[in-house]
Amino acid sequence: MALKGLSDFLKQFAPYNSGGHKQKSDQAHKRGAHAKDVFDFLHLVKVWPQIVGQKLAKHTLPVKNSRGVLTILTDHPAYGQELSFLQTVLIKKIEAQFPSLKNQIKRLLFQNDPSFFSTKTAMMAKLGAGNKEEEAKKETATKYHPHSPEVKAAKKEALENFNHIEDEEARASLISLYVQTKLK
Incomplete structure (x- = not known):
């Protein structure tokens, strides 16, 4: 078996075509063919x-x-x-x-x-x-301004209901919850 030339011999191993550009490997072709099946x-x-x-x-x-x-x-x-x-x-x-x-x-x-x-x-x-x-x-829920008549009336009602609670923080929390649930 006679060698025709070193370039002919190397062509069988190298992934380059005659133009000097890399050819896509078989795996790259397979990946490209299955690109539409990529999992989102x-x-x-x-x-x-x-x-x-x-x-x-x-x-x-x-x-x-x-x-x-x-x-x-x-x-x-x-x-x-x-x-x-x-x-x-x-x-x-x-x-x-x-x-x-x-x-x-x-x-x-x-x-x-x-x-x-x-x-x-x-x-x-x-x-x-x-x-x-x-x-x-x-987004469509009605939003009330803190000084609106509805909020003021609900706060007044809550103050009457929770006036007996001595702890300021607990009373403020209960009033806030009462107003929020009343205006829903």
């Missing part, structure tokens, strides 16, 4: 209530998906235990909603952290994952 984790967070139900979604939140383990944050251990019984059903529902995750989630891991859970849900609400109907209700 934020979308999972948004559809989480549809997967687990409204009641459980208020107390659970998917946090990360790593190495075949979907980590779910709960605000109480009971919710994690309840969902652990439904693990295979949940994985099937997630795979049905996200075909790109087929056979990618092996198990679910539940972590309990009430303080972090409240922070995380507030952050997700800011990102648009929260219930938009509740946000609309908050």
Whole structure:
């Protein structure tokens, strides 16, 4: 077998074409072909209530998906235990909603952290994952000025009801709560 030249010999090993530009490897072609199947984790967070139900979604939140383990944050251990019984059903529902995750989630891991859970849900609400109907209700709720007649009347009524309480701080808190509930 005679060598035609060093450049001919090296062409079989080098990822360069004759123009000197790099050719895409087979893996890059595969990645490009499957780019449309990329998993959007934020979308999972948004559809989480549809997967687990409204009641459980208020107390659970998917946090990360790593190495075949979907980590779910709960605000109480009971919710994690309840969902652990439904693990295979949940994985099937997630795979049905996200075909790109087929056979990618092996198990679910539940972590309990009430303080972090409240922070995380507030952050997700800011990102648009929260219930938009509740946000609309908050925006359309009547806001009263502290010196409006309605607030003054409610404060006067509260002062009459809580005048017997000696502790100033407790009385002020009760008056504030009374006014807030009265004007809802």
